[in-house]
Amino acid sequence: MDPDEIAELAAGLRARLLAYLRQAIPGFDGCTDLVLADLGYSGSVQKALRRIFDLEGIEIRLHGAYLMSLDDAFDDVAERDSAEGFISDLVVTPISSAC
Numbered sequence: 067m068d069p070d071e072i073a074e075l076a077a078g079l080r081a082r083l084l085a086y087l088r089q090a091i092p093g094f095d096g097c098t099d100l101v102l103a104d105l106g107y108s109g110s111v112q113k114a115l116r117r118i119f120d121l122e123g124i125e126i127r128l129h130g131a132y133l134m135s136l137d138d139a140f141d142d143v144a145e146r147d148s149a150e151g152f153i154s155d156l157v158v159t160p161i162s163s164a165c
Contacts (some may be wrong), residue, residue, distance in 0.1 A: 082117070083118065098125070104130060104132050105134070106136075107132070107135065109130050109132070112150045113143065115140070130148070131152075133152050134154075135150070135151020135152075135153070
């Protein structure tokens with residue numbers, strides 16, 4: 067695949083995702099903040115949505131609420147966004163929580 071084909075596919079995926087969000091969230095285009103609830107770990111969905119929103123010029127702030135968070139993985143969350151873990155890996159490591 068050449069770079070133009072990849073860019074075209076990515077644009078189509080973004081458009082379909084945004085169409086889904088607009089259908090699933092009444093008033094999506096008027097939202098100022100969106101809260102994501104996730105089992106968590108590193109915020110990959112939140113970070114991917116931020117990139118999509120930035121590319122599409124959508125000003126919604128994203129706030130992630132995670133069951134368990136790998137806290138240093140959130141160092142690069144956009145300044146206007148937030149992320150909080152109910153259980154921090156600084157308190158309970160994945161290995162000790164399985165015991």
